[in-house]
Amino acid sequence: MFSPAAVVASCGGFVLIGALQALYGPAIPAFREEFALTPSAAGLGLSAHFVGGVAGVLLFDRLYGRLGNRQILGASYLLMAVGAAGFALAPNWPTALTAALSAGLGFGGIDYGLNQLFAVGFGPRSTAMLNILNAHFGVGAILGPALIGAVGSEHYPAVFLGFALANLPLLLCLKGVRDRAPQPAGSRAPGGTGALGRSLGSVLALFVALYVLHVGIEAGVGGWEPTHLETLGYGAGVAATATSVYWLMMTVGRFLVAPIALRFSAQAIITVSCAGMTVCLLLAAVPALAPYAYAGVGLFIAPIFPTGLPWLHRAAPSARRAGSLVIAASMVGGVAAGPALGKAIEAAGIRAVPLLLCGISALCLVATLWLIRGTRVR
Structure with a gap:
């Protein structure tokens, strides 16, 4: 399913989605001041991201198998980049929420797409590879707030813009992803699962x-x-x-x-x-x-x-x-x-x-x- 370069790029993609999810919280003081928001209104930024994430999972599941894997992942990276840039440059809070929703759509597509492909694309090593992939999400979740803390929350637009640009090189590595995933194994698989004992x-x-x-x-x-x-x-x-x-x-x-x-x-x-x-x-x-x-x-x-x-x-x-x-x-x-x-x-x-x-x-x-x-x- 993946060339070595595409595996590395996929792990990089999970670093980025982990960082994106973790960037909103530390940036809340700055955009509360910029847009004169109450705490509950500011919390809508992360809520919009998660709503977009759920929609992204369901949307890209509908496209999975109809479009090639490279198209789905490429569209997800672009949506996340556009959404992050839009959040950084938004002139008002409704525009920022729309951008967060767009970034969440891309987030959901990457989360679902890479987890799905790693689950079926490495045979007996899929469990090990999925743990490595998702560990990089944690790396991003740790690095994101640290970066906001280092530059100051008032500079959150620059961090979101840098994040948006970091998505773009990953598009070049998508040629290392097979466009069609193999079908999951049938009734026999390591670990004793397969034929269902219940409905x-x-x-x-x-x-x-x-x-x-x-x-x-x-x-x-x-x-x-x-x-x-x-x-x-x-x-x-x-x-x-x-x-x-x-x-x-x-x-x-x-x-x-x-x-x-x-x-x-x-x-x-x-x-x-x-x-x-x-x-x-x-x-x-x-x-x-x-x-x-x-x-x-x-x-x-x-x-x-x-x-x-x-x-x-x-x-x-x-x-x-x-x-x-x-x-x-x-x-x-x-x-x-x-x-x-x-x-x-x-x-x-x-x-x-x-x-x-x-x-x-x-x-x-x-x-x-x-x-x-x-x-x-x-």
Whole structure:
């Protein structure tokens, strides 16, 4: 599916989409001042990006197989570049939101397109390659805010413009991508999946549940860890550093699991990940252990998203739209996690954050065990 140069360029593309998603937050103070926005209005920038992302996944899934892979990815890079440049140069807030929506469309196309092609394009190495690809998303998510911090949020237009220009060289590497993807393997595949033991609909529903729940945990820890740690008595600086370590461990975990994925099945990796995540969230309720336990959550949650996709393609080879369904669901999970968890915290208190997330993690483990049973070859 990919030449070596195209693999490197694809990883670079994931660095860029990780950076783009992470650039909006640190830039909020500057564009709040520039456009005289309330906090809720400023938050619409990231919301527009995610709405565009979901639409991009669904749109480009409709085009997948009808147009060549190079056309889809090229259009996605161009949309993201135009949207980022438009956001940087927007004369007013409605124009900026339109540009963020455009950038999100490209973001969704790249996220879906590359995940889909890596899931089917490397054979037994697909799980390892997907973990490496998604680890580069984490690299971008770390570098983006660091860049805004280095130049100052008031210079966010220059950062977004630089980001837009960085997309363009990747277009030159698309000739190394095969224009048509191979069909997923049939009824036999490494790891014991293939012929479905239960109905296709129930298996897809369990995959969607797993993705929605684990992305909700990912967003929940990222959003509420600083507040929880400060409630436990840690200083603001320690809480912020611990949250950065959580995101760093998520990136490191994906790099570490790549060689492991060559020896162990996706089912085994995700089962261990969900169990480890559940234990770490339980330990995060202990004040002395909380910062270290959250780092452990980052390490264990890391492989779930990229490792589940090859398993999904082997379990449901006839469901062409399965990949787009779970990727779109994961984005919806990230959007819904904030208000849903916020309501639960209002009722239970800040100290209950890790226990609430632990309950969700336990549901992830249950969904995984059901999936193992439901996708076992008869």
